[in-house]
Amino acid sequence: MRNTFINTQNIKKIFPALVSIACITACHKDITTSNQTGSTATGNFSQVFEDFWTNMNNSYVFWSVDTTNWDNMHTVYAPKFAMLNLYDSADEVTASGYFKSMVDGLTDSHYTLFPDGGYIQPAHDRKMNNPSFIENMFQTAPYSPSFDGRFYYTNAIDSLYLGSKVVGVDTTSAYKNMYAVTGIVSNTNILYLSFSKFALVSEYQGGSAKIKAVLDSFFAQLTNTAITGLIIDVRGNGGGDVSDLNFLVGSLISSPLNVGYTRSKSGNGRLDYTPWAPAIVTPKAGATAFTKPIVVLADGESVSMAELTTMALKQLSNTKVVGDTTWGANGPLTSNSVYNAGSFSFGNLYTNIETGASTYYGNAYTSSVMFKYMDGKIYEGKGFPPDYAVKPTLKQVLVSNTTVDDPQLDKAISLLR
């Protein structure tokens, strides 16, 4: 019996083990998750809320630094939304208030929520409650650029500070009008450049000939040996295309410049992150390094690409930053599918069977990656501080300004004389 391989008696003894193996291999893990971003059909406020909460949970990239207790938001607001009717106008107003309370403290300073046609921008709301914020210092100051795209405190610079200059205005620009000016500061050899938004590449390659003329003049002056310094003024600049980083900063360097790092999400968990990827500015072909002193003028209305440009230029040893702490929104954005992170739609109410177009309850505009500066700090929600803090004056910010009173620009000039 013992010499036979198949031993009936032993098989009986190991029968419990065979049963156990069957049990182990039958172990079943039931794992569920949400549907793809924006694809969840929703019919009531509870479902809209759950879709929003889950998409924020999965796609928001700042959870590692954000102090918002997102679990608590679910605990508090799930029962509140359950009491609302999606098609009751009074409840829609109530819901908007709930959404605002949920996102009020988010770190992402790009963050904008559009619930049911509404508009909630937490960073802006926080700044409007900050007495030292530029818009609150002077109640008469307008927020938006004037018609030609000038921001209020650059209004008088071209006429009052610059001698020879080139001014370009594009009133056909897709998002607000664009204004750009370059020139030599009067009685100096300091080159000055200002523009109201980052659409430089698109304007240069197929936009306004006037804007292109400004940029051509600026690039030509960079090689003028008589120039003693450079001022790049991004005050009031709301940002724009990330491709402008290589276009502008890339014209001032001759070798790649590491300006920080970015990371995005790598999974659904709040703390699922990719590794940090280096943020590199690549020089333009044939560019020579601009080695003379540079001053970047920035302030609390310098947003996104205006901040990234300021931080990138600050990596050059010859650069100082003058003005005020920037807005604090420096995480770039792209479509959600690139990183499975960032902006998303939520609450798919219905899909038109003829056009295929879906109607959503709302959209969230939020960064796709987190940016970490070379000093290891994350300035999202905080803003990048200047080397020389100089507050603006009332005359500086008035649209009707016709007198020379720009202490920030004065400081920049004094540093370059």
Place this chain on the structure above:
Amino acid sequence: MNKGLNQSPFLCMALTMLFIVPTHAQLSVGFEGGYNKNYLITNVSNLVSTQYNPLSGFSFGVPVVYQVADWFSLKAVPSFMQKNYLMQRTGFYQGVYQNSTNGYIQLPVMGQFSFGGEALRGFVDIGGYAGYWLTGHVKGTMPNILNQGAYTNTTSNAQPNNIFDEFTPYSYNEKYTFNNTKDKRLALGVLAGAGLSYQLTDTYKLYGGATYYNSLTDLQKKYQTGLVPRYNTTYVFSLGVLYKIQ
């Protein structure tokens, strides 16, 4: 996860132990090593063009076998085992991937039920294990939004075929940094296996077999509501040798 099903192997094991009657105890030690394939069990169906696939790895250990009866032994194998997996994106995002190479130190403890002749015998293993996620390494490629190519004064109407026609790829190969808030490094699970052994001499025995390791613990701590769990499931094919010391 169905807790009732997951706990049932332990119940079966306990019942089995009641039938053990020690007759001639022997103690053996040895060495085993092998190849494995690990599957990350999770759900990423909500992520665009994203999937997890298994990766192969290796394991080695020092088996200690205490033979209680001619048909039953207790076995422990202090060991090192890789549990690797691949995240990859498909379609337009083809080329975005991450290999995760994870090293665990483990202590599988099992009952071994054998049957057959004196030289050539079959066996089945049933037991559980505790492990510790010791090392992590990630290698992959992803889009780099802030590393665009040098500006060129030309416009192109070429349509992108792949994500890397629009973004510069960033390839990385680095140590994984554990996050104490997120990563659960202690792993507990059950195992089952089967194989053949051959008594080479009075003191040496060769064996080979396959073992299925099924983790019952999530790779993540419960640090948030709505967490999608992740489990390792590993198939190990190993060869080993035992030396009878007592």
